[in-house]
Amino acid sequence: MARTESPAEAAPSPVTSVPLADLDESTIVARAQDGDPKAFEWLISAHQGGVYRLCFRMLDDRGHAEDIVQETFIAAWRGLPHLATVQAFVPWLYRTATNKCLDQLRQRKRRPVDPTAELDGTSMEVGGNPSSGEDPTRSPLLSSRGRSALADGGPVDPAEQIETQEQLRALAGLLQTVPPGPRACWLLREVHGFSYHEIAAIVQLPESTVRGRIARAKRVLAEGMSPWR
Amino acid sequence: MALNDDRFQEERPRLGCGRELDDLWASIDDPPTAHEQSCPDCRHARAALHHLASVTEAMRDADPQDPGLQPGDRVRNAIMMVARAEVRRGRRAPLRTTTLGTIDISEQALTALIRFAAGTLPGVHARRCTISTSGEGRRRPIAGEAVDVGDIRITLKVAVASSISIPATMVALRERVGTVVQAQTSITMAQIDIVVEDLYDV
Structure with missing residues (x-):
């Protein structure tokens, strides 16, 4: 029978170990890589909100956004031991979530979820x-x-x-009127604060393409926002 | 080539005056240049981008505070249910045999104990910990198999505070890990390798 008590319970000691909340994030990622569920749960708390908001702004659908957050973190748990560096964890999360969102939007385009939207002549993109x-x-x-x-x-x-x-x-x-590719780049830059270089790695495109996509998104948004000035 | 030019235009939007929108955005917080003051395209675009920047900032600040923009509890519960079901316990180290059977400690519990012991020293953040025995050769360890408790070698990676003396701390760390593991499991480790891979506070 394997002993599975947590060390803190199994080893009462006059000295205490550093609490998880006081550790640096790279250490917490490393512990999650070694299969520590508490460290992994801390990472969920730290990043699920950001990943969810990216997915929600991409998909405009709460349920689908939650599904992708769930799939992304489960994939993270399984992939963590193989992650090359701890610093790669957060970009990896956003990359996985972004890809899943873009896949879903491609599927929606092929097979619209709401058939009445098609009959009304309004596509998902302009909703x-x-x-x-x-x-x-x-x-x-x-x-x-x-x-x-x-x-x-x-x-x-x-x-x-x-x-x-x-x-x-x-x-x-x-x-929602900005095409999915530029929308993802704009969100990653302007809302989530990634650098152009980081976004290029997340969306697997050259940095110049990322800059172009963000500029396209800004043009659509700035022109569209003008009536509100 | 015309095609490339078209593609370039498509990728990098320009204003009517020929200026790239991205350039304008990069200097949006600076005072307008002479060209921007006189060019109606630039003036209009500057005003529109300025407005977009302020609304974007409002969104960046408001969204994380909005309880409606957080995933529901079911998401975390579902993720953790999978994570706990798939905890990688690794191999097992037999600690004692009783009349009722053998008491083992899993590799995962042993590494958790080692990290706990390391974390009791100020200025040390324990990271990954691997356990090996000299007898296994190049073979990949199989989860659930028993390891030879007389020949346990560990490699512990740590991040340390920039203010500590690394050599003195490493001596203390090796001693602390060995003592705690011995006291809690009766395992005497054959080798404790410690790798300082980072300074966590710089």
Whole structure:
């Protein structure tokens, strides 16, 4: 029979080991590589939100975004022992999630999820323009973002807050009109803060192509946001 | 070549005045240049990009705080269920034989104990730990097989604080790991190799 007690319980000691939260992230990745579930759970806490928001902004679908977060982290657990360097972990997560999102968007294009959208002549890609802000499938998430903008603001002019919410809603909607490739690059750069070099590694494209895609996305978004100035 | 030019245009959008949008964006926080003040294309694009930058910043700040933009608990639970079901316990080291059978410690539990012991020293963050025995040759270890407890050799990788004295800490670390493992499992390790692979606070 294998003894599986955690060392902290099995070995009461006058000295204590460094708690997980006080370790550097590279050490936590290394421990997860050795199969430590607690270290891995810490990494989930640290990164699931960012990966989820990337997937949600890519797919505009909460359920599909959650599925991809789940698949990405399960793949991470299985792939961790083979990861060459601990620094590669976070870019690897985003690369896996981005690829899964792009695959899903390609599948949607081939086989639209909602047949009535096709009959109405509205494709998946243009579903998020600002005029469709009243779309009942979208409004719960938008309104929840609106609430948090209000909650975070403190004593600020309510009119200004409403305007900010409207602008965030417009940007989120417009983002869905940007083609998936440029959308992924723009999100990774502008929202998740990766460098051009890192994004080139994540999407497996030359840095010049990444720059071009981000510039294309900015043009679509900046032009689309103009009416809100 | 015309085709390449078209592709270039497609990849790198330009304003009406011929300037690349990416260049304009790169200097968006600087004061407008003489050209930007006089060129209507640049002025319009600058204003639009400025506005986009401020809304993007608002999104970057607001999204992580938004409880509606976090995955549900079911996601973490599902991931951890798989992770726990697939915990790699590795080989087993028999510690003692009783009338009821043999008491083993798994490789995974032993490396966790070693990391715990290392972590009790200030300035040491224990990373990966591998266990080998001299008898196994080049053969890949098989999970679940028994190892020879009389010949356990470990390699422990650590990150250390930049302020510590590495040679003195390595002596103390080797002693601490050996003592704790001996006390908790009665295993006396044949060899303890320690690799300092990083400084964690620089």
